[in-house]
Amino acid sequence: MKVALFIPCYIDQFYPHVAKATLELLEKLGCDVSYPMDQTCCGQPMANSGFERETVGTTKQFLETFKDFDFIVAPSGSCVLHVKEHQPKIERQEAEQKEIQHKVYELSEFLIDILKIGTIKGSFPHKIGFHSSCHGQRGLRLSSSSELNEKPFNKAKDLFAGIQGLEVVELTRKDECCGFGGTFAVTEEALSIQMGKDRLSDHLAHQVEIICGGDTSCLMHLQGIAERNNKPVKFMHLAEILNQAIS
Amino acid sequence: MSHPNQAANFLKDEKRAHWHDETLWFVREKRDISSKGIPEWEELRKLASGIKDHVLSKLDYYLEELEKTASANGIKVHWAKDAAEHNEIVLSILQEKKCKAIVKSKSILTEECHLNPFLEKHGVEVVDTDLGERIVQFLNQPPSHIVLPAIHLKKRDISEIFHEKLQTEKGNEDPAYLTNAARIHLRDKFMKAKVAITGVNFAIPETGEFVVCTNEGNADMGVHLADVHIACMGIEKIIPKREHLGVFLRLLARSATGQSITNYNSHFRSPAPGKEIHLILVDNGRTEQLSREKFKNSLKCIRCGACMNTCPIYRRSGGYSYGSTVPGPIGSILSPGIDVKKYSTLPFASTLCGSCSDVCPVKINIHEQLYEWRQEITKAQGWSAKEMSMKMANGIFKSPLAYKVSGKVLRATLKTLPDSLIYNPLNAWGKGRNVPEVPKESFKEWYQKNRS
Numbered sequence: 001m002k003v004a005l006f007i008p009c010y011i012d013q014f015y016p017h018v019a020k021a022t023l024e025l026l027e028k029l030g031c032d033v034s035y036p037m038d039q040t041c042c043g044q045p046m047a048n049s050g051f052e053r054e055t056v057g058t059t060k061q062f063l064e065t066f067k068d069f070d071f072i073v074a075p076s077g078s079c080v081l082h083v084k085e086h087q088p089k090i091e092r093q094e095a096e097q098k099e100i101q102h103k104v105y106e107l108s109e110f111l112i113d114i115l116k117i118g119t120i121k122g123s124f125p126h127k128i129g130f131h132s133s134c135h136g137q138r139g140l141r142l143s144s145s146s147e148l149n150e151k152p153f154n155k156a157k158d159l160f161a162g163i164q165g166l167e168v169v170e171l172t173r174k175d176e177c178c179g180f181g182g183t184f185a186v187t188e189e190a191l192s193i194q195m196g197k198d199r200l201s202d203h204l205a206h207q208v209e210i211i212c213g214g215d216t217s218c219l220m221h222l223q224g225i226a227e228r229n230n231k232p233v234k235f236m237h238l239a240e241i242l243n244q245a246i247s
Numbered sequence: 248m249s250h251p252n253q254a255a256n257f258l259k260d261e262k263r264a265h266w267h268d269e270t271l272w273f274v275r276e277k278r279d280i281s282s283k284g285i286p287e288w289e290e291l292r293k294l295a296s297g298i299k300d301h302v303l304s305k306l307d308y309y310l311e312e313l314e315k316t317a318s319a320n321g322i323k324v325h326w327a328k329d330a331a332e333h334n335e336i337v338l339s340i341l342q343e344k345k346c347k348a349i350v351k352s353k354s355i356l357t358e359e360c361h362l363n364p365f366l367e368k369h370g371v372e373v374v375d376t377d378l379g380e381r382i383v384q385f386l387n388q389p390p391s392h393i394v395l396p397a398i399h400l401k402k403r404d405i406s407e408i409f410h411e412k413l414q415t416e417k418g419n420e421d422p423a424y425l426t427n428a429a430r431i432h433l434r435d436k437f438m439k440a441k442v443a444i445t446g447v448n449f450a451i452p453e454t455g456e457f458v459v460c461t462n463e464g465n466a467d468m469g470v471h472l473a474d475v476h477i478a479c480m481g482i483e484k485i486i487p488k489r490e491h492l493g494v495f496l497r498l499l500a501r502s503a504t505g506q507s508i509t510n511y512n513s514h515f516r517s518p519a520p521g522k523e524i525h526l527i528l529v530d531n532g533r534t535e536q537l538s539r540e541k542f543k544n545s546l547k548c549i550r551c552g553a554c555m556n557t558c559p560i561y562r563r564s565g566g567y568s569y570g571s572t573v574p575g576p577i578g579s580i581l582s583p584g585i586d587v588k589k590y591s592t593l594p595f596a597s598t599l600c601g602s603c604s605d606v607c608p609v610k611i612n613i614h615e616q617l618y619e620w621r622q623e624i625t626k627a628q629g630w631s632a633k634e635m636s637m638k639m640a641n642g643i644f645k646s647p648l649a650y651k652v653s654g655k656v657l658r659a660t661l662k663t664l665p666d667s668l669i670y671n672p673l674n675a676w677g678k679g680r681n682v683p684e685v686p687k688e689s690f691k692e693w694y695q696k697n698r699s
Contacts, residue, residue: 007690009644013654014683016690035694040650048599048618050625057645086618138601146279147557147605149288173272177559181598186675188596190255193679194264194563195598224680 003031004069006104008079008216009041015216021243022075022107028246029115033073036065044082048182052088059087067096071114072104075239077136078215080106085139106140107239108155108214119158124245125165126210128236129203130156131222133215134177142214146174156214156238163245169206176202180221196225203233210234212241248589250596253568254560267399268562274395275556277505278606284507285497294494296610299547302485303537309452309485310528316455317526320517325527330360333529337362337444337477338369340525344475346442348372350433351380352466353459354446355393355550356479356529359572362444374436376465378429385412391566393573394503394552399565433465443469447480448549449495450526453488456516457526460499460509467513477525478515482533483546495549498608502551536584541619545580547609554603554613560596569593576603580616587627594620651691658685 003026007019026033042062043055062083066072074080084101111117132154136142143154160166179185179195186192200222203211213219216237223235258264282288302309314324327333333356341349349366351357351373363373363384375384379396383389385408390396397405402420409415415428445466450457457478459466470476486495492512500506518524537543555561555575566574571582571590579593594617603613644650676682688696 009650009654012690013658014686016686016688016693019690020693035690035698037691037695037699038647040647041644043644048621050595050621050623052622053626055644061645061647134598134600134602138605145602145605147602149283149285175602177598177600177602179559179598181600184595184598188251188254188560189675189678190251190258191560191563191596192598194258194261195559196680198268198563220683221680224676224682227681228679 001031002068002070003033004066004072005033005035006039006042006066006072006074006079007035008074008076010220011075011216014220015237018075018216018237018239021237022073022239025107025239025243025246026073028243029111029117031115036069039065042079042082043087044079045182047082047086047088052086056088056090060090060093062087063090063093063096063100066100066104070103071110072100073107073110074104075107075237076215076217077106077133077140077142078217080104081135081139106136106142106214108136108159109140109142112155112158117159119162120160120242120246121162122245122247123164123166124241127167127169127208128210128212128241129169129171129206129208130154130160131178131199131203131211131213131218132156132175133213133218134175136214137175143175156212159238159242163241166241166245169203169208171202171206173199173202178218178222180218182217185221192221193225196221197229200226200231200233204231208233210236210241212236212238214238248570248592250564250568250570250592253570254564254596257565257568258563264563264565266401267565270398271556271562274504275553275606278502278553278556279505281501281505281507285501291494291498292608292610295498295549295608296547298486298491298494299609300544302487303483303543303546306482306485306537309487310482312452313450313455313485314528316452317450317457318455320455322455322515322517322524322526325525327527327529327531329531330529333360333479333527333531334362334365336525336527337479338366338371340475340477341366341371341442344441346371346440346475348374348436348440349442349444350374350376350436350440350465350469350473351444352376352446352463352469353448353461354444354479355390355572356446356481357444358389359531360479360529362479374433374440376433376436376469377461377463378426381429381433382408388567389572391574392552392555393550394555399567437468437472440469440473442475442477443473444477444479445470447478447484447526448499449486449492450480450484451486451489451492454516456489456514457484458492459513459515460496460511461513462504462506462510464511467511470513470515474521475523475525476515476518477527479527479529482528482530483548499549499551502553502606502608532585536581539584542580542584542616544611545577545584545613545616547611548577548581549609551608553606553608557602557606558597559600559602560598564596569596576613576617577611580611580613580620583620583624587624591624591628594618594624651689654689654691658689 043058179192382397582590
């Protein structure tokens with residue numbers, strides 16, 4: 001099984017440890033992982049700002065880089081959703097593009113749905129809050145949505161279930177947005193900060209040591225606010241916790 | 248109109264903004280409990296969505312059917328292509344009846360058409376009879392929410408308004424006392440009005456009737472006391488058959504407030520002897536919206552307001568921050584269709600979190616349409632500094648080398664810049680947030696050194 005690691009640009013530049021944890025975790029689980037060196041960005045920041053049409057070059061680059069792999073795995077729900085739904089159609093490469101949209105996976109869904117590992121066995125004695133990113137949750141359906149009348153599920157929490165000592169708190173507002181939203185974070189700065197503060201308060205009210213999530217972008221925003229306000233809480237990506245916990 | 252500025256303004260009073268957020272979240276939670284009490288909830292949403300899709304695909308047919316059946320029942324049907332025509336039709340009926348004072352209930356459409364100022368200009372006294380509407384009317388404000396028009400006001404504010412307008416005791420904030428004062432005040436208006444105006448929730452071509460859903464019963468009170476009933480409806484309010492109410496009435500109130508059903512679901516089919524019913528079918532941009540493939544299904548909206556209650560932006564910026572008759576997520580996909588320039592910031596007033604689409608009882612893909620409007624708006628706005636930077640970004644991301652070099656430069660710059668520059672007031676990221684710590688090498692660099 002040839003697995004390509006797709007590392008979103010901001011993780012590559014600012015959070016290399018998240019990328020390393022993803023790589024190590026997948027290797028520990030027996031995958032043959034490679035990181036195609038020519039990858040750049042999926043184009044999401046531009047498209048969400050209303051410039052999807054300007055991302056044709058970026059999208060072609062993405063297709064060229066990843067087309068020969070069986071699976072493409074990224075530690076980000078948001079970037080995966082973008083590849084699946086919002087990359088512009090590339091003429092004469094429709095078939096390849098369609099195929100890629102079906103073989104790109106967010107980390108937790110790859111572990112649960114493709115590797116079918118059920119859960120991770122190991123130990124991580126900490127109390128954490130899990131932040132479901134909206135694109136992962138309502139876009140990729142990695143967990144049930146509180147608006148829908150459906151049976152509750154959460155792929156990340158399934159992975160946590162076999163980890164000893166790990167306590168995941170139940171938040172008051174289970175799945176409210178943190179207010180990052182890409183360029184929203186700067187164009188609607190005041191709202192973005194207020195939403196982040198509110199999300200942070202919910203976690204802190206439940207005395208979590210660590211806020212964990214599947215999208216580093218949300219965590220970057222929340223961490224920035226926590227640090228500015230001297231809140232004593234750590235931030236870890238899902239891949240980091242699983243990689244540390246696994247035995 | 249700039250949503251970011253309005254939102255920042257609203258958030259200045261952090262305590263009040265927090266109260267607004269909690270108040271609407273409370274309504275959202277009531278909606279959750281109520282909707283989860285019905286096992287077939289998702290099935291109902293699918294049905295409702297399908298019925299509305301069907302109606303929109305044959306709207307011309309159903310509208311003509313409605314005209315036929317309603318006319319046969321003795322209802323006078325009028326067609327208005329825009330707000331101006333709608334207002335003229337209302338005025339002409341009032342003039343014919345020599346009516347100088349009317350009562351009104353449950354009509355966001357008349358807000359959309361700015362009927363009140365138009366009639367007042369022509370010497371007609373208009374009284375909104377629903378409590379929330381009456382309160383904002385006293386303040387000369389539009390509703391801030393389509394179902395809860397005065398949700399932005401606290402009991403204390405209302406006590407002050409009533410003290411001034413209805414001479415209630417100063418400082419008395421007891422809801423029962425204040426409501427009673429409004430009731431006495433409105434009774435007088437009801438008794439005097441010869442014409443009553445209502446909105447329409449559902450119009451049914453099968454039977455030629457229309458249905459108005461209310462909680463306070465003012466629509467009925469107004470209509471029964473008046474000689475003439477004018478009902479104003481957007482042309483999208485049609486459901487084909489009466490039996491379809493079994494789907495929509497179950498969804499509407501649960502989505503709006505968490506009630507299992509609205510208190511009054513009044514069917515109007517034909518005028519009582521000696522009385523008149525007028526039904527005005529209003530287009531006002533709806534046909535144009537119907538012609539836009541990506542946006543037409545926004546017309547499925549049944550105006551429950553659930554997307555407002557669930558929206559983390561709306562709850563923290565208030566209805567007025569949108570500057571449009573219908574605020575919130577649904578307003579942000581309807582309003583640009585009316586004036587793309589004026590409402591250009593609205594589709595960006597979202598993180599695209601998708602909660603609106605999941606809460607919507609008729610399954611409008613609201614957040615996807617917000618994304619699509621962004622694409623349209625940047626095209627309509629033409630060349631801009633933002634577009635320039637996007638073109639540059641694409642230039643960087645389509646070339647692995649350019650990406651590597653610019654990433655390196657960016658990290659080096661962030662590392663060497665003094666904090667005073669990073670946290671400059673012009674840098675919106677750094678105003679309320681720290682920037683991430685800069686690692687010594689990117690993952691790509693690490694991988695090249697250690698793995699390849």
